[in-house]
Amino acid sequence: MLVSVFCVVLLSAATRHEELQRAFARPARIAFPEDEPYSPQKAALGKMLFFDARLSGEQNRSCATCHNPSFGWETPVPRALGALQRPVARHTPTIENLAESEHFFWDGRVRRLEEQAMEPVSHPQEMGYSMNRVVRRLSAIYSYRRNFEIAFPGEGLNRHTILVALATYQRTLRSGWSPFDDWVEGDEDAISEPAKRGFDVFTGVGMCSTCHTGWAFTDHDFHRVGVASKDRGRGLIDPEMAYRFKTPGLRNIALRAPYMHDGSLTSLREIVEHYRRGGTPSEGQPSDLPPLTAITDQDVNDLIAFLETLTAYEPHVSAPALPVD
Structure with a gap:
């Protein structure tokens, strides 16, 4: 009886994990507007x-x-x-x-x-x-x-x-195939054990996937993330959206330092620690982020290891030959 219950629990956990992985799978095609199709x-x-x-x-x-x-x-x-x-x-x-x-x-x-x-x-x-x-x-x-x-x-x-x-x-600018994509496709050796734990932190206690959703890791929405800045962000268009900024995607994030709309955070560790403490809210600039008191130092290291798996194997692009006559 205990063995059966244990097996059911393991199967349930594995199914949930597979569902989470699939939620971040890449689409097969790029969406182009009907009025401006690709050529x-x-x-x-x-x-x-x-x-x-x-x-x-x-x-x-x-x-x-x-x-x-x-x-x-x-x-x-x-x-x-x-x-x-x-x-x-x-x-x-x-x-x-x-x-x-x-x-x-x-x-x-x-x-x-x-x-x-x-x-x-x-x-x-x-x-x-x-x-x-x-x-x-x-x-x-x-x-x-x-x-x-x-x-x-x-x-x-x-x-x-x-x-x-x-x-x-x-x-057409899609981030290239990454170790994370191989893992989603079923290659368990594509990413490290710390990175796998980091994915669990990302989708669990870290609450990262609340905003960083889907294959590109963004909800394309606007949030107050506790950056001490006079920039009103989307509030310049809609006063009710003051200090909200668009969620950036996380593909190739390890290549893209510094971070945030003002470039004020210089490393992935600074980013994670910023979110861990709930940002830097003030009376005039509130934050949508709750402090993540349950996150441990090990969780931080694992989360960084996961984020690094989003870097493409071949992230660089060659420049084209330009017309000269």
């Missing part, structure tokens, strides 16, 4: 544009200057330098795994990647140019004109098609 020509053009410094006023910075693929499509400093050689307002967020998102930027101020692609180009503190001037500059380059005619028959090179190409490329 390899659009994506290839978007990649060229993303790495082309001619989209900036001084032709000295591209989208990839701040969204560097070697650092998880972020910048390894708290705030990147913009067109005026001054730090921009916030830490550069990753642009990986955003095809399913309905809000972009830390404050979610735009609803489509096409809009997101336009803002840095035209912002005086970022790339310091305008879309109209980008169109004129690129139109003077024969190879760009020809490639746009192929990718967008009947439309060619214009403001709209530039933004669609950029957005199409960004939707």
